[in-house]
Amino acid sequence: MDGEVILLDAYASMFGMRLRIALAEKGVKYEYREENLPKKSPFLFQMNPIHKKVPVLIHNGKPICESLIALQYIDEVWHDKNPLLPSDPYKRAQARLWADFVDQKVHTLGRKTWSAKGEEQEAAKKEFIEALKVLEGELGEKPYFGGEEFGYVDVALIPFYSWFHAYETCGNFKIGTQCPKFVAWTKRSMQRESVSKSLADPEKVYDFFLILKKHFGVE
Amino acid sequence: MEEVKLFGYWVSPFCRSVEIALKIKGIQYEYIEEDLTNKSPQLLQYNPVYKKIPVLLHNGKPIAESMVILEYIDETWKNNPILPKDPFEKARARFWANFVDQKCFPALWKTIWSTSEQYEQNKAEALERLKVLENELGGKRFFGGDSIGMVDIVANFIGFSFRTIQEALKLDVFTEDNFPKLWEWAENFVNCSPVKKCLPPQDKLIANFPPAYMGKTLVSSFQSRLQLPPPGGC
Numbered sequence: 001m002d003g004e005v006i007l008l009d010a011y012a013s014m015f016g017m018r019l020r021i022a023l024a025e026k027g028v029k030y031e032y033r034e035e036n037l038p039k040k041s042p043f044l045f046q047m048n049p050i051h052k053k054v055p056v057l058i059h060n061g062k063p064i065c066e067s068l069i070a071l072q073y074i075d076e077v078w079h080d081k082n083p084l085l086p087s088d089p090y091k092r093a094q095a096r097l098w099a100d101f102v103d104q105k106v107h108t109l110g111r112k113t114w115s116a117k118g119e120e121q122e123a124a125k126k127e128f129i130e131a132l133k134v135l136e137g138e139l140g141e142k143p144y145f146g147g148e149e150f151g152y153v154d155v156a157l158i159p160f161y162s163w164f165h166a167y168e169t170c171g172n173f174k175i176g177t178q179c180p181k182f183v184a185w186t187k188r189s190m191q192r193e194s195v196s197k198s199l200a201d202p203e204k205v206y207d208f209f210l211i212l213k214k215h216f217g218v219e
Numbered sequence: 220m221e222e223v224k225l226f227g228y229w230v231s232p233f234c235r236s237v238e239i240a241l242k243i244k245g246i247q248y249e250y251i252e253e254d255l256t257n258k259s260p261q262l263l264q265y266n267p268v269y270k271k272i273p274v275l276l277h278n279g280k281p282i283a284e285s286m287v288i289l290e291y292i293d294e295t296w297k298n299n300p301i302l303p304k305d306p307f308e309k310a311r312a313r314f315w316a317n318f319v320d321q322k323c324f325p326a327l328w329k330t331i332w333s334t335s336e337q338y339e340q341n342k343a344e345a346l347e348r349l350k351v352l353e354n355e356l357g358g359k360r361f362f363g364g365d366s367i368g369m370v371d372i373v374a375n376f377i378g379f380s381f382r383t384i385q386e387a388l389k390l391d392v393f394t395e396d397n398f399p400k401l402w403e404w405a406e407n408f409v410n411c412s413p414v415k416k417c418l419p420p421q422d423k424l425i426a427n428f429p430p431a432y433m434g435k436t437l438v439s440s441f442q443s444r445l446q447l448p449p450p451g452g453c
Binding site for chain 1: 268277280282283284286287288290291294295306307309310313314317318351
């Protein structure tokens with residue numbers, strides 16, 4: 001049926017959350033295995049020797065690495081239930097483009113809001129808000145990025161919401177007040193059981209984030 | 220009647236990827252060369268988010284980002300597929316295309332722009348990446364198996380332009396001795412018919428490429444994508 005599905009993950013990983021949401025959307029039974037980051041297990045090194053990162057989806061013993069690649073894999077294998085990508089090639093291309101935007105901008109800039117200092121940090125905060133505003137523009141009046149249905153871009157983006165508290169606290173800025181449409185979309189998405197059950201608690205994310213900061217030597 | 224246009228830049232390996240895919244599928248298209256120091260209003264209109272080439276225009280609808288374009292081409296024109304059908308093999312191909320794009324290309328690019336102090340360190344990183352790629356290739360003729368696929372296409376820079384540039388600059392990163400399998404792959408790759416039709420003329424590449432001759436804007440547009448330090452006088 002589903003076969004043996006294992007998710008090698010870390011509670012606070014926004015990339016891992018993407019896969020938790022997708023597997024829940026598809027109703028796939030899986031075994032969740034927590035990596036104790038920043039320490040990494042030999043099993044992780046074996047399953048992802050190139051990047052040595054979570055998440056790794058392991059289906060019938062075969063590992064699939066990189067969250068957006070694993071997301072597409074989940075959507076293709078369990079295609080019958082709650083499809084995440086549209087069927088039209090042009091709409092699929094747009095979805096892929098925006099998911100890539102989330103990685104290129106939201107993730108990269110979000111990280112800079114805490115890892116950079118001084119002017120570079122201020123610039124990152126400004127650009128981070130700008131990126132969210134671009135996403136607000138793309139969302140428009142639609143309930144989800146996927147249109148009427150919760151889709152690929154929604155899954156790619158919503159996990160970052162659990163990190164906003166950490167970004168705001170460390171970067172000393174407020175995200176929600178500047179992006180009301182974005183906040184409305186997060187509330188709507190959080191009403192889905194797959195999302196509310198998969199997203200990490202922002203306070204726990206902040207605790208993990210402090211460990212990460214120390215590990216990377218950022219004060 | 221299909222109308223396909225490609226906005227590109229002659230030296231960009233990302234544009235090369237799209238052209239090779241179009242040639243593999245036998246798609247007729249109009250190529251529009253962009254002046255990156257003076258981007259056209261159409262380019263800015265079709266790619267408002269990144270304002271970059273390549274942009275594919277299919278019946279008036281724009282698609283940006285080379286990897287997204289490749290997937291679009293493969294899903295729209297079903298002949299001569301560049302990705303496997305099996306979901307796991309497809310995921311594998313995507314993973315390696317991503318590795319070439321995100322890890323190999325930047326590492327090789329850095330060696331070209333290295334100062335003499337930086338070269339050995341940058342070379343070491345590039346060698347590491349090429350070794351991983353060589354191991355993945357194994358005994359296969361191409362990354363795609365018997366015929367070229369998405370990974371081969373995305374690796375076009377390694378197959379052609381990088382070897383031409385490194386020879387002109389007298390670098391010793393990608394050598395036949397160090398990477399015999401990858402070198403053989405490169406030879407087979409550049410001799411494939413769809414690839415042959417897309418390669419920039421070698422003499423034009425050498426004449427225009429050495430860092431001293433690169434236009435400032437082109438340098439900065441590559442830099443901002445790869446977040447690299449400025450070349451030459453770093």
